Amino acid sequence: MSTTDLGTARLGDPTQQRADRAIVRRSRAGRVVIHVCLVLAALLSIFPFYWLVAMATQSTAEIFGYPPKLTFGGQLLANVRDVVTSIDLLDALLNTVFVAGASAVLVMLFDSLAAFAFAKYRFPGRDKLFVVLLVTFLLPGSLSLVPSFILVSRLGWVGGFESLIIPGMANAFGIFLLRQIASSSIDDSLIESARIDGAGFFKTWWFVGVPMMRGGLAFLGIFTFIAQWNDYVWPLIVLVDPERQTLQTALQSLNTIYNTEYGMVMAGALISVVPLIVVFALGARHLIANIGAGALKG
Amino acid sequence: MASTSSAATLPARAGTEDVPRRRGVLARYWPQYVAIAPFYVLFLVFGLFPVAYSFYLSLTEWDGASEITFVGLAQYQYLLGDARFWNAVGNTLIIWVGSTVPMLFFALLIAFLLHQNIRFKGAYRIAFFLPNVTSMVAMAIVFGSVFSDSFGLANGLLRGLGLPEVGWLTEGWSIKLTLILMVIWRWTGYNAIIYLAGLQAIPTELYDAAKVDGASTWRQFVSITVPMLRPVILFTVITSTIGGLSLFTEPQVLLANAGGNENSGGPGEAGMTIVLYQYNQAFTQFDFGYASAIAWALFVLASVFAIINWRLVRDREGLVDRRRRRGGEAR
Numbered sequence: 344m345s346t347t348d349l350g351t352a353r354l355g356d357p358t359q360q361r362a363d364r365a366i367v368r369r370s371r372a373g374r375v376v377i378h379v380c381l382v383l384a385a386l387l388s389i390f391p392f393y394w395l396v397a398m399a400t401q402s403t404a405e406i407f408g409y410p411p412k413l414t415f416g417g418q419l420l421a422n423v424r425d426v427v428t429s430i431d432l433l434d435a436l437l438n439t440v441f442v443a444g445a446s447a448v449l450v451m452l453f454d455s456l457a458a459f460a461f462a463k464y465r466f467p468g469r470d471k472l473f474v475v476l477l478v479t480f481l482l483p484g485s486l487s488l489v490p491s492f493i494l495v496s497r498l499g500w501v502g503g504f505e506s507l508i509i510p511g512m513a514n515a516f517g518i519f520l521l522r523q524i525a526s527s528s529i530d531d532s533l534i535e536s537a538r539i540d541g542a543g544f545f546k547t548w549w550f551v552g553v554p555m556m557r558g559g560l561a562f563l564g565i566f567t568f569i570a571q572w573n574d575y576v577w578p579l580i581v582l583v584d585p586e587r588q589t590l591q592t593a594l595q596s597l598n599t600i601y602n603t604e605y606g607m608v609m610a611g612a613l614i615s616v617v618p619l620i621v622v623f624a625l626g627a628r629h630l631i632a633n634i635g636a637g638a639l640k641g
Numbered sequence: 642m643a644s645t646s647s648a649a650t651l652p653a654r655a656g657t658e659d660v661p662r663r664r665g666v667l668a669r670y671w672p673q674y675v676a677i678a679p680f681y682v683l684f685l686v687f688g689l690f691p692v693a694y695s696f697y698l699s700l701t702e703w704d705g706a707s708e709i710t711f712v713g714l715a716q717y718q719y720l721l722g723d724a725r726f727w728n729a730v731g732n733t734l735i736i737w738v739g740s741t742v743p744m745l746f747f748a749l750l751i752a753f754l755l756h757q758n759i760r761f762k763g764a765y766r767i768a769f770f771l772p773n774v775t776s777m778v779a780m781a782i783v784f785g786s787v788f789s790d791s792f793g794l795a796n797g798l799l800r801g802l803g804l805p806e807v808g809w810l811t812e813g814w815s816i817k818l819t820l821i822l823m824v825i826w827r828w829t830g831y832n833a834i835i836y837l838a839g840l841q842a843i844p845t846e847l848y849d850a851a852k853v854d855g856a857s858t859w860r861q862f863v864s865i866t867v868p869m870l871r872p873v874i875l876f877t878v879i880t881s882t883i884g885g886l887s888l889f890t891e892p893q894v895l896l897a898n899a900g901g902n903e904n905s906g907g908p909g910e911a912g913m914t915i916v917l918y919q920y921n922q923a924f925t926q927f928d929f930g931y932a933s934a935i936a937w938a939l940f941v942l943a944s945v946f947a948i949i950n951w952r953l954v955r956d957r958e959g960l961v962d963r964r965r966r967r968g969g970e971a972r
Contacts, residue, residue: 374759381755388768394794395779407791407792409800411794453680457680459676460676487691488932493705494694511683515684545672575777575894576890591776594778595894595897620775623774628763631834634770635839
């Protein structure tokens with residue numbers, strides 16, 4: 344477990360580990376109790392995923408049977424075939440990859456530009472503008488569902504993916520987070536020497552700022568990708584064309600139209616969850632570390 | 642802090658006068674303004690304008706297609722006497738309190754256990770965080786089957802134990818309980834990760850001193866951990882409030898097939914939340930004026946709770962100071 348120990352040590356105080364060891368220089372029994380509690384909680388956390396996989400491999404008749412069958416069945420391929428022939432889940436999957444991927448790239452681009460300017464340059468109005476940015480945190484999103492829909496429909500974007508990508512392609516959360524990182528990790532002398540070498544703002548951002556912010560950028564990219572992948576209310580409102588849906592809205596129509604064919608619905612749910620778990624597995628360490636650190640700073 | 646130091650080392654470009662002439666500002670700083678512009682443009686168009694426009698809409702009667710009629714405060718007047726709205730408010734508050742209290746308690750407990758020097762810390766954290774990253778639609782479908790009245794796992798278990806079965810998705814209180822369980826399942830790990838980061842930032846000298854004084858683990862938890870975590874707890878309470886008041890996906894997906902009209906929160910509207918009611922009025926009834934009034938009522942409610950939270954969790958020293966200052970002024 345040396346890698347995880349490294350990960351946590353980096354988050355907190357370097358003397359933390361020594362103290363941790365001191366705190367729990369306690370009986371073996373105490374340690375067993377801690378693990379029993381944590382394992383129970385972890386099982387509760389994971390069980391719905393296990394159950395999703397189990398049901399996706401069973402036929403609808405097996406799912407409806409009593410007592411409930413807790414093991415895997417052999418129907419996974421049949422269920423997946425049913426899903427694919429019933430609705431365009433694969434199209435929805437590609438749409439979602441496109442929307443989530445484009446959003447992540449654009450957010451990383453625009454947020455890092457703004458964060459770099461705020462952290463490393465002085466320009467008139469900078470501090471006031473940053474306060475405005477912080478205040479925008481306070482506006483709840485669900486307040487503007489109706490007028491946002493009207494606005495997007497006036498722009499002619501209803502049904503299109505630009506309505507999902509463009510409104511969120513720069514956000515206060517990411518700018519705030521990256522600015523913290525840029526302030527503390529980019530040395531002013533680097534920027535000064537870039538300036539002496541004749542590099543303008545954008546060149547300096549690309550060659551000095553982006554490499555120094557890459558940890559935060561990776562987090563922001565993964566975070567945005569996951570958030571867009573899972574977004575439901577807004578796509579539900581604007582994606583009016585049944586041929587152009589994201590995974591979440593397609594899954595919900597599958598759920599309401601075929602609500603008695605459980606095996607198939609579960610296979611659809613499984614398809615919508617697996618790619619995301621892969622992304623999470625790849626970026627889990629970045630994500631978990633930054634979620635905690637972001638809360639501490641905010 | 643770092644920004645002020647950078648300002649000190651990066652004075653105006655060619656070392657000219659401190660306050661540049663207005664005309665020169667854009668010429669000199671345009672790259673920085675271009676860099677920050679996207680956020681502000683997007684915020685004005687997709688953030689501020691819709692909020693202001695929704696206030697205007699709340700003063701009108703409009704179905705989205707015909708002429709807009711200005712009706713003054715009539716929508717708000719109707720809202721005050723609308724039993725369906727107040728039912729949604731009550732449901733939302735019950736689900737919010739019922740989930741937030743146990744959720745934050747368990748999160749703190751899990752974080753405290755994870756903070757002990759134990760093995761498999763990384764694996765535990767991934768397991769606890771997993772519910773938070775997966776789509777609520779898929780997981781609401783899974784919960785819908787676990788808590789299904791006829792064939793669900795929950796009732797199967799109760800039947801096996803010889804206990805009476807529960808109408809998880811069909812009876813008033815059970816519907817709320819199912820929604821509460823879903824929220825707890827999804828957000829406990831997320832909050833535990835945040836608390837864990839907070840625990841790791843507490844200076845260890847405090848614990849060392851307490852141990853020298855012979856304080857038990859529980860005593861250390863109550864006297865050091867909880868007070869030092871107060872700002873982090875405030876953060877989680879505020880985010881839980883915003884999240885709890887805007888609950889939508891869980892009831893919308895979970896109760897879509899549970900009887901009653903679509904988007905009505907199940908039988909008897911027992912799972913109807915404020916945002917679901919707003920959605921219902923806007924996009925199934927096409928009553929945009931009334932939906933906007935609901936949105937503003939939610940905004941007022943959220944602000945009230947944000948202020949209350951702030952007061953409750955804010956450090957007591959600050960409160961004492963203010964009282965003292967007030968006393969001083971009176972004298």
